[in-house]
Amino acid sequence: xxxxEKRPQPSRLWVFATPVLAVVLTMLCGGLLFxxxxxxxxxxxxxIFLDPLFSEFAxxxxxxxxxxxxxLVLIAIxxxxxxxxxxxxxxxxxxxIVGAIFGAAVGLxxxxxxxxxxxxxxxxxxxxxxxxxxxxxxxxxVRFGTNEILVxxxxxxxxxxxxxxxxxxxxxxxxxxxxxxxxxLAQYDSATSWINQSAGLHWGVAFAFIAVICAYVALSRxxxxxxxxxxxxxxxxxxxxxxxxxxxxxxxxxxxxxxxxLAGLFEVSGPAGQISIDFNVGYGFTAIIVAFLGRLHPVGIxxxxxxxxxxxxxxxxxxxxLGLPIAAIQILQGMLLFFLLAVDVLTNYRVRxxxxxxx
Amino acid sequence: xxxxxxxxxxxxALGLATGxxxxxxxxxxxGFVYVGPVGDGGWTYEHDQGRLAVEAEFGDKVETxxxxxxxxxxxxxxxxxxxxxxxxxxxxxxxFGYMDQTxxxxxxxxxxxxxxxxxxxxxxxxxxxxxxxxEGRAVQGHIAGQITESNVIGYxxxxxxxxxxxxxxxxxxxxxxxxxxxxxxIVWAYTWFDPAKEAEAATVLIxxxxxxxxxxxxxxxxxxxxxxxxxxxxxGQASDMAEFAPFPRVSSIIDNWAPYYVARTQAVIxxxxxxxxxxxxxxxxxxGIGEITDAxxxxxxxSAEALIERLRSGEYHAFTGPLNKQDGSAWxxxxxxxxxxxxxxxxxxxxxxxxxxxx
Numbered sequence: 001x002x003x004x005e006k007r008p009q010p011s012r013l014w015v016f017a018t019p020v021l022a023v024v025l026t027m028l029c030g031g032l033l034f035x036x037x038x039x040x041x042x043x044x045x046x047x048i049f050l051d052p053l054f055s056e057f058a059x060x061x062x063x064x065x066x067x068x069x070x071x072l073v074l075i076a077i078x079x080x081x082x083x084x085x086x087x088x089x090x091x092x093x094x095x096x097i098v099g100a101i102f103g104a105a106v107g108l109x110x111x112x113x114x115x116x117x118x119x120x121x122x123x124x125x126x127x128x129x130x131x132x133x134x135x136x137x138x139x140x141x142v143r144f145g146t147n148e149i150l151v152x153x154x155x156x157x158x159x160x161x162x163x164x165x166x167x168x169x170x171x172x173x174x175x176x177x178x179x180x181x182x183x184x185l186a187q188y189d190s191a192t193s194w195i196n197q198s199a200g201l202h203w204g205v206a207f208a209f210i211a212v213i214c215a216y217v218a219l220s221r222x223x224x225x226x227x228x229x230x231x232x233x234x235x236x237x238x239x240x241x242x243x244x245x246x247x248x249x250x251x252x253x254x255x256x257x258x259x260x261x262l263a264g265l266f267e268v269s270g271p272a273g274q275i276s277i278d279f280n281v282g283y284g285f286t287a288i289i290v291a292f293l294g295r296l297h298p299v300g301i302x303x304x305x306x307x308x309x310x311x312x313x314x315x316x317x318x319x320x321x322l323g324l325p326i327a328a329i330q331i332l333q334g335m336l337l338f339f340l341l342a343v344d345v346l347t348n349y350r351v352r353x354x355x356x357x358x359x
Numbered sequence: 360x361x362x363x364x365x366x367x368x369x370x371x372a373l374g375l376a377t378g379x380x381x382x383x384x385x386x387x388x389x390g391f392v393y394v395g396p397v398g399d400g401g402w403t404y405e406h407d408q409g410r411l412a413v414e415a416e417f418g419d420k421v422e423t424x425x426x427x428x429x430x431x432x433x434x435x436x437x438x439x440x441x442x443x444x445x446x447x448x449x450x451x452x453x454x455f456g457y458m459d460q461t462x463x464x465x466x467x468x469x470x471x472x473x474x475x476x477x478x479x480x481x482x483x484x485x486x487x488x489x490x491x492x493x494e495g496r497a498v499q500g501h502i503a504g505q506i507t508e509s510n511v512i513g514y515x516x517x518x519x520x521x522x523x524x525x526x527x528x529x530x531x532x533x534x535x536x537x538x539x540x541x542x543x544x545i546v547w548a549y550t551w552f553d554p555a556k557e558a559e560a561a562t563v564l565i566x567x568x569x570x571x572x573x574x575x576x577x578x579x580x581x582x583x584x585x586x587x588x589x590x591x592x593x594x595g596q597a598s599d600m601a602e603f604a605p606f607p608r609v610s611s612i613i614d615n616w617a618p619y620y621v622a623r624t625q626a627v628i629x630x631x632x633x634x635x636x637x638x639x640x641x642x643x644x645x646x647g648i649g650e651i652t653d654a655x656x657x658x659x660x661x662s663a664e665a666l667i668e669r670l671r672s673g674e675y676h677a678f679t680g681p682l683n684k685q686d687g688s689a690w691x692x693x694x695x696x697x698x699x700x701x702x703x704x705x706x707x708x709x710x711x712x713x714x715x716x717x718x
Contacts (some may be wrong), residue, residue: 057444064437164549168519169718179479179520184459271433273459277518277549281430316438319426321445326396326428 004349014347019293019300021346022339023307029339030332039322047322048314048332061317063200065309067271071096071263073208073305075287077215078259080296082252084219085231089253091137091152092260093284094159095130099261100268101166102129104275107191108171108182118190122265123203130261131254133159138253142246148253160280167277186273193270204266208305211259215298228252260284289337311336387449387628389413389620390442391425392435394454395552401577401597402551402614403427406453406476409616416621420628431456439464443471449627451620452476454551455520461485472632474623477522479703483634488619491640492522493529493702494670495612496573497677498648499594501666502610503571504534504541505659506592513564514545515557515574515581519717521705523575528709529677530573533666535711544569547717554580565591582608592654599649610663611649618644638699641671678702683710 027049031041052061075092082089089095103126110118137151164180171182185191193202219225231238231248239245263283272279290308294300315329391410395403410423424447426438435457442450443464451474452461458478465473465485473482477489503512512534516523527545534541544567546560557576561584564572571592574581579600585591585607593603595611619637626632639645648667651660669675680691685708691697708716 057441060440060444067433067437160549165717179455180518267433271436276431276456278431278456281432281434312434313437316426316429316434316441320390320424320438320442323424326426 001353003352004345005352007348007350010347011350015295018343018347019295019304019340021343022293022336025339025343026332026335029335033328033331034324037324037328039324044318044322044324047318048311048329050314051317052310052313055317061313063198064313065306066200066205067202068312069305069309070202070205070208071267071283072287072290072308073302074204074211074263074266075256075260075284076291076294076301076305077208077211077298078256079287079291080215080294080298080301081219081228081255083232083291084296085228085248085252086235087249087252088149089134089137089152089256090149090288091134091154091156091159091284092256092287093280093282094152094156095133095257095260096264096267096284097156097159097163097280098133098264099126099130099258100264100272100279101163101171101275102126102261103265104182104185104268105166105171107185107188107269110190111183111188114190116190119193119203119269122191122269123262126261126265127258128261130264131258133261134253134257135250138250138257142249148249152253156284163275163279164277167275167279171275173274180277182275184273185269186271191269193266202266202270204263204270207262207266208302212298212302219298224251260287289333293336293340307336308333386420386422387417387624388445388447389421389423389624389627390439390447390450391423392429392438392442392450392452392454392457393425393427394429394431394456395577396427397425399552399577400579400600403453403577404598405614406451406616409620410451412617413620413624417624417628421624429457432460436460436464439473440467443468447471449474449624449632455518455522472627481634481636486623486634486636488635488637488639489522490614490645491638491677492612492614492646493525494640494677495646495648496526496529497533497670498663498667499573499610499612500530500533500535501537502651502655502659502663503530503573503592503594504536504538505662506609506655507534507538507541507571509568509570510538510540511542511544511568511570513561513567513569513572514543515560515564515572515576516545516547517551517575518549519547521703524708524716525702525705526573526575527712528705531712532678532682532709543712545712545714548576550576552577554578557581558584561585579603595649601649604650605652606654608649608652609655610651613647613649615644615647641667642673684708685710685712 027045031045034044035041079089079092103122106122106125136155137148140146140151141148167180173181173183193204195201227243231243268275290301290304294304311333318324319326393403397403397407413421414423429435429438431454439450449472453476455477458475458480461473461475462480462482465482469484473485475485475487478487481487514527531543544564546564548556548560550556557578558580561572561581565588572581572585573594574596577597582593582600582603585593591607592609593607595608597614599611599613600608651663676696678697680695681693682691684690
């Protein structure tokens with residue numbers, strides 16, 4: 001008989017061990033799944049998790065990991081503040097879109113002028129766009145007590161419509177022969193976020209690392225980080241400690257919105273290049289997984305973002321080299337979150353074998 | 360080392376490999392990048408049928424690889440680069456949204472041939488190909504105008520690009536020709552493949568009184584919605600969708616890419632591949648019309664078959680004047696036919712259609 005016994009406090013060991021255990025379990029069950037699909041499980045797991053890093057063409061894939069991982073890390077860092085404080089911004093995808101629209105609009109307004117000032121202005125606009133979009137659910141919650149989960153999520157769909165209208169309307173490329181989509185910002189020197197395309201470096205990658213460091217300092221060394229953690233663990237205690245819950249909601253929504261907006265701006269002016277109807281590919285939602293996979297800890301998020309990027313790129317290699325269907329890759333990614341949540345029980349509970357003693 | 364120099368080395372190696380392939384020493388590798396899942400039952404499914412036809416035709420001489428559900432953006436660029444690196448000699452990129460990425464990757468791999476579907480940008484190693492789907496739309500309009508009893512025809516449009524607008528115009532002109540009272544209701548779904556959105560669009564149109572639904576999206580969800588409604592007719596899109604015949608599906612447009620894919624692969628094997636722009640219709644078989652079922656009255660079926668024959672023989676062009684634009688201005692004089700340039704960039708409705716093209 002297996003029983004669970006609540007730990008007096010979460011195990012420090014298991015806090016760090018569970019993500020690793022989840023990855024190992026995912027590999028095991030993923031291997032079984034691939035075997036059931038008639039593939040060699042070892043080769044498939046190697047292709048997905050190791051080939052992007054160590055294969056013949058790793059020089060191409062490694063920079064791609066940065067490109068794929070940067071927006072995930074940037075958004076997830078922003079989300080982690082709110083998630084720690086019990087403020088659930090599920091609409092980062094929408095803030096990502098609006099940030100991209102704001103930033104791209106500024107860049108396109110200057111076209112074809114070349115100036116060093118354009119890109120910094122775009123960065124400000126991108127952060128502002130995401131910030132404003134996140135303020136809608138933030139203010140509605142503070143002022144009217146609405147549920148920020150629902151409002152922020154619904155605003156994603158509003159943002160998608162806004163994106164379509166921008167790609168078809170004011171931001172459409174006048175030289176695009178009537179096809180939707182803006183000019184390519186990656187080909188506009190003053191407005192591109194690329195630093196070195198072959199190395200996979202763009203300003204979003206730089207900002208992702210800066211965000212990790214700033215978040216680490218803020219959470220571990222600054223009173224703001226203490227307030228955030230306190231509010232999540234014990235809202236009443238936080239109020240006694242002088243934390244203004246409304247202000248905390250607005251700050252956390254604002255940070256996550258601004259970082260998501262930045263991620264959108266760096267993406268639209270670099271890897272994606274243009275505002276198009278389906279510019280967004282789900283980074284805002286995947287970042288939620290990344291935030292939890294990384295235990296809401298800045299360094300954890302950095303590693304989780306890298307791992308998630310790895311499964312995307314490795315998954316593509318597995319598709320084209322081994323003929324694996326994309327659904328199998330998506331199941332693998334889903335397993336990762338599933339196992340993480342499942343083994344989380346070990347952090348808070350101790351597993352006991354044998355009969356429970358009589359109290 | 361920069362990416363350019365590395366890629367130069369890689370392409371040099373690939374160039375040698377391609378040369379060897381031309382001599383028949385090793386299999387020619389043909390890659391396919393798909394925008395949807397191969398099981399979508401529509402657009403991507405038919406491209407995959409084309410791929411299977413290439414495999415069947417050439418056997419061991421050709422190896423094919425594919426990656427499905429690739430978002431239009433930086434992910435597509437990575438997938439194409441990866442295919443080129445892994446030694447693909449010919450790559451078909453099968454969605455309009457892959458245009459800029461195809462051109463960008465093709466620049467880095469001058470010895471790999473690319474074929475981009477439905478776009479307008481070409482290079483020495485990039486061909487474009489598309490089908491004159493509007494010929495099939497004319498047939499659909501001809502049937503729909505006669506079988507509708509409510510005189511309301513619903514149209515699920517995907518993106519407001521010339522190809523889709525051409526389809527709406529062609530269907531409307533030929534529905535109006537046989538039924539002056541006919542009215543089109545158009546829903547823009549902003550997706551090529553999203554069963555949930557497509558079903559929703561179909562339901563909205565049915566509620567608005569449509570008893571015939573045409574779709575420019577790729578899933579069978581509208582067919583299922585029409586089947587549930589009971590008295591609503593539909594047409595298969597991209598693929599035959601025969602599982603919904605004889606009713607609601609009364610006919611279909613079938614994209615038949617197989618002959619083109621086989622011919623282009625043969626050209627690579629023979630070393631005669633050149634950059635071209637192909638736009639084929641019913642006559643060469645790129646656009647197929649699925650069986651018109653007995654749910655359609657016999658005389659309607661006979662006249663539709665006569666129309667197909669006239670389109671096939673070239674005796675009749677689907678855009679033949681007199682035709683006015685929506686605003687009433689003259690477009691084509693009596694007997695005049697539309698030129699390909701206007702059709703390729705079509706961004707206006709013909710007279711009689713209500714509503715605006717999303718801007």
